[in-house]
Structure formats: structure tokens, C-alpha cells
């Protein structure tokens with residue numbers, strides 16, 4: 209059993225046979241070529257072009273890590289690491305420049321086809337995310353994810369991508385982090401399209417994104433599952449939250465926080481009864497009525513939608529970075545708002561080590577706790593860690609990333625030992641990239657990208673060598689120190705089933 213304090217023991221745990229290691233990126237963050245070869249504008253292109261001053265270091269995704277031109281080098285890096293799979297996303301507006309499926313940009317499809325073939329040539333399986341934050345701007349002009357028609361636009365887009373690649377791709381993620389898309393994008397105005405409509409726009413978006421996910425899942429299930437046997441899931445932001453202490457009101461506040469951060473997305477897909485969690489529905493409904501709304505600001509799921517969503521995932525994609533502590537509060541908050549509906553305060557332990565990103569603290573037990581929570585509450589769902597990572601400043605000797613990686617992988621080994629059905633682990637990120645409004649000021653890469661160089665050259669960091677060693681030995685060694693930072697290609701015969 210994994211203990212929060214003093215959890216380390218002397219047993220050497222091994223990653224089970226068949227456990228997969230991967231690395232991840234997303235289209236806007238690495239591709240660049242924002243308007244090349246017929247690509248249409250996305251909401252992130254527009255947002256950062258219109259608001260250059262909000263980017264911490266002024267670097268947007270116009271060129272990013274130049275993966276549109278450097279994809280062969282990216283695959284070479286994956287071969288160096290010896291990973292089993294590569295998680296990357298497709299830019300919707302690169303394939304459908306105006307968002308709708310009547311006009312397909314063949315050059316866009318060609319780019320992904322070449323990338324997939326390059327991966328398959330070296331026995332690296334593609335894990336494709338259909339949507340990682342970059343909606344075509346043309347669709348945003350019609351309300352984006354706040355428009356219920358978005359569920360149909362997404363299904364049409366998914367149909368184009370499945371038709372082109374279902375025969376080559378074993379793992380699919382429909383949508384990355386609905387809470388970031390909706391709460392940060394349509395509520396808090398922190399992510400594109402930067403709409404500030406907390407407590408209203410975010411809930412409209414959440415319903416539509418979840419239904420869109422389910423429509424894409426059902427489409428694959430109907431038309432491709434039998435033939436290609438791929439797995440389709442959704443990636444959720446599943447950070448952990450504990451009460452700041454064990455007082456009843458803080459424990460209750462933590463339950464509420466977990467239902468809004470985890471249950472809102474897990475319950476419709478993985479619970480037995482389906483739909484949004486009762487506690488969330490009741491709180492938003494009561495607040496809405498008090499505030500003079502005729503009905504809940506959280507749009508209801510119809511009976512058909514509840515059924516469509518229930519069971520609509522082969523695995524849950526766990527994007528896990530950090531842990532927060534929750535305190536109950538009576539503080540007045542601006543209303544209506546998502547924060548007012550949840551109504552808690554968050555804090556951290558001062559001793560938790562900080563990454564370069566202010567929100568990111570190293571709390572390894574959190575990943576164990578979130579796995580056990582999902583097991584208990586949702587009956588041992590199949591999982592992939594679809595993102596986990598650490599940010600630093602530039603530099604190749606990234607000891608803090610190495611330490612964080614080792615500690616979290618050990619915690620994952622405990623979670624597996626305690627029954628978690630975890631299929632794989634994806635490190636975020638393969639390389640430095642555009643960290644949204646933080647630009648390139650927060651580096652998440654196992655490979656450093658020289659953003660000053662014309663080609664955006666990549667160099668392995670210490671963490672890349674350590675990750676390679678873990679993949680090779682299938683254990684986490686505390687004392688492994690490479691003699692130098694030279695990288696070479698791993699010739700591994702990946703013997704995993706699709």
C-alpha cells in the first residue's frame with residue numbers, strides 16, 4: 209500500500225510486460241506552418257495574433273517547434289527514446305480549413321499521413337488526439353463549442369480523419385481536457401477563444417464537448433471498431449485534490465471540488481447511472497434559481513444524450529500534473545460563476561517543490577491517489593496516463609525534471625501494484641513547445657528546442673537519457689547517471705498488441 213508520508217520502500221518494482229511508454233505533443237504547440245499549404249486559421253492563431261502582448265515571451269505558434277517541417281527529426285527522437293507510441297494531435301483547420309467537411313485540404317491530410325507512415329516504419333504506434341484546443345476560427349464565428357451544432361461539426365471532422373487513418377492508428381483520443389477548453393476558454397477567458405462567461409458559457413461548452421466526444425466515439429464504434437480494433441478514449445485533466453486538513457467542512461468542500469473537476473467529466477461516461485453528477489446538478493440549479501435564472505445554467509443532457517455518453521470510452525486518458533489542497537470558504541465570489549458554484553479556496557503545501565510554471569508542484573502521491581479514486585468510484589476503468597510532465601527554464605541539465613519523473617513513475621508502479629488497469633504512460637512533452645499564453649517561457653520538453661535557430665534544432669536533455677534508460681530496463685533506478693548527454697537510437701523490437 210502506498211503511503212503519503214515515507215512511502216518509499218526498498219522493493220524494486222518492474223513495469224509489467226505490455227505496459228507502453230510514449231511521449232506527447234499537440235499541433236498548435238509544435239507544428240508551426242500556421243498558414244502553409246492551405247491551412248485555415250484556428251482560434252489560437254487569431255487569439256495570439258490579435259493579443260501579442262499577453263504571451264509571456266512574445267513567441268506564438270506561427271513557427272513553434274517547426275514540426276511541420278521537422279517531423280522526421282521528431283520520429284528520430286522517439287526512436288532515440290525507444291518509446292512504443294507517439295501522442296500527437298491533428299489540427300482541424302489544417303485538414304478542414306473552414307471547419308466544415310465539404311472542403312478538405314489534401315495537403316493537410318498528406319502531412320499527417322507522412323508522419324504516421326514515418327512512425328509505423330519504426331514500429332512506433334500513433335496515438336492521435338482529434339482536438340487539442342485549436343478550433344477553426346470559422347466555427348468560433350458561429351459560437352464554437354457554445355453552439356450545440358458543434359457536436360455535428362466535430363463528428364463530421366472525425367469522420368474525415370477516421371476514413372483517412374483508421375486502418376493505421378490503434379489509439380484515438382477524441383478531445384483533450386474539456387475543462388481547459390470550457391472553463392478556461394469560455395468561462396475565465398484564459399485560453400482561446402478567451403470568452404469571459406463564467407458559470408454560463410463554460411457549462412454550455414462542457415455539455416457540447418462531451419456530446420461531441422460521444423458522437424465521435426459512436427461513429428468509430430459503428431464503422432471501424434470491428435475491422436481495426438482500435439481504442440478510443442478522452443483525455444481529462446485529472447489533477448488531485450486533498451482537504452487542507454481533516455475538518456468536516458474541508459473534507460466536504462473537497463468532495464464538491466472533486467465532483468466539479470473530475471465527476472463532471474467522468475460521471476457521464478463511466479458511472480452506472482450516467483449524466484452529470486447529482487451534486488453538481490443540484491448546486492448549479494439552486495444557485496441559478498437564486499440568481500433569477502428560470503432554470504439551471506448547466507444545460508441538461510437529454511435521455512438520448514445520457515445513453516450516448518454512457519460507456520463511450522475504451523479508456524480514460526489521465527492528464528496529471530499536480531495536487532492542490534482545498535479549504536472551505538464563506539468568502540463572497542462574483543456570481544454567477546463556475547468558481548462561485550464550486551465555492552472553495554485552493555492552496556499548496558509550502559514544502560512542495562515548484563516547477564517553472566507557478567501552478568505546478570511536485571506531489572508524486574497525487575497520481576497514485578487519483579488512480580485509486582477512479583478505481584473505487586468508477587470500477588477500475590482502463591487508463592492511460594496521457595500527459596504528465598514538468599517545466600523548467602532552458603538548459604540541458606534538467607535535474608528537477610528527472611527527479612519528478614522518477615518519483616511519479618514510482619508512484620505509478622504502486623498504483624499498478626494496487627490494481628490500476630494502466631496501459632501506458634505518456635511523458636509531456638517530447639520537446640519544448642509553445643505553452644499557450646506562456647509562450648516558450650515554460651519548457652516542458654525532454655528535448656530542448658533552440659527557438660533562435662532557423663530550423664528549431666532539438667537536443668536531448670538529461671531527462672531524455674533517463675527516460676530512455678527507464679524504458680529499456682523497465683525499472684526506475686535512482687542512481688543512474690549517463691556519462692554524457694550523447695543520444696543514440698534504440699533498436700527495440702516492440703512486441704505489443706494493438
Ligand SMILES: CCCCCCCCCCCCC/C=C/[C@@H](O)[C@@H](N)CO[C@@H]1O[C@H](CO)[C@@H](O)[C@H](O)[C@H]1O
Nearest residue numbers: 234384385445447527529532554555556567595643
Ligand atoms: C498561496 C497559495 C495560492 C494557491 C493557489 C492555488 C491555485 C491552484 C490552481 C490549480 C491549477 C491547476 C492548473 C492545472 C492545469 C493543468 O492541468 C493544465 N495546464 C494541463 O494542461 C496540459 O498541460 C500542458 C502543460 O501545461 C499543456 O502544454 C497541454 O497542452 C495541456 O493539455
